[in-house]
Amino acid sequence: MTPEDAEALRILVQARSGVMVNPANTYQIETRLGPIARREGAGGIGELIGVIRTGRDERLMWAVTEAMVCTETWFFRDVEPFDRLKHEVLPTLSASRDRPIRLWSASCATGQEAWSMAMCVTEAHGLRSDARIELFASDLSEAGLQKAQSGLYTQFEAQRGLPIRMLLRYFEKQDEMWQVRPELSRAVRWRRINLLSDLTPLGEMDVIFCRNTLAQFDKNSRRRVLEQFRAMLAEDGYLFLGAAERADDIEGFFPTSLNGLYRRRPAQQVQAA
């Protein structure tokens, strides 16, 4: 792979997804694109990118983009955001909603975040008995989304972040894999979504999780996505970003005591409302 190939890849992925690929990270590029090169019968990554550079194979350009943006994740990543969701956010929203509470895992990768949210919903205390929850999950990567939706995880994946009692409660063992039980799998609706597209058709959301994704975006794409989140988030809604990610440069988002958790309004106004 030549420097020109790496630069062509960077431009392609950024234009389609907003994600910035580091051209110097050849290990990551080779690991992610190697399987596609083999599947397409290309002689190597360089040849694969050569095809991309012709700009003629739309399907291949998306496959390469998706492979470069699909990220690694695990259950209950960082723990605290999910504790907040379960113990504070869901009970608070439940008290003030006559309509369904709408939650969105906006960049769910291989699904562990969305399933973790579904488990939080199931275990949340203090929800009104008639509370209705709608949980959506999306990702740009079709392959990631297929795995997410299958709810099927290896023993390694099932053990990262997931307490053993929850594994036994919400998953069934299938040979050497672990499968989300049907009662949990019915709780999530999946859809392929590019965060750079118009998100308005999704409607109003009460909770958006988009953790450890926007840090990979270029500045303009990140701002564009956050402004769309702000427009679609309910006035008393919650935005969960990664602990090191920020949204307070976007007008209308206010930080909370938890790093990465933002509200549409300052805390005192939310309480008074």
Place this chain on the structure above:
Amino acid sequence: MRTCLVVDDSRVIRKVAGRIIEDMGFEVAEAGDGMEALAWCRAAMPDTIILDWNMPVMNGIEFLKALRAEPEGRAPNVIMCSVENEPARILEALEAGADEFIMKPFDGEIILSKLSIARAQR
């Protein structure tokens, strides 16, 4: 410094797990079976125990029941670590007093994750 006792009849597993746990800031001790582990615990109760199931002399479940009956035996976080991966067997370990369960093979991420989970549950 937090202490961790790694109990496994495989010297290789003890070394691999021990190195990962040492990197997390634990002082690590090793025992090759349940009886040896019990002697360790009676001398100085560790904060955390990584415990194999199938061992000679005294197996992991026998050790766990004996440990939990000791005066200070409820204190350590015990993470069972075994090739057993059937739900009924995992439940058996939890009912015997394990806080968490690792299905072998494991890696550093899994040990790190399970130690955090076990600590948070206390």
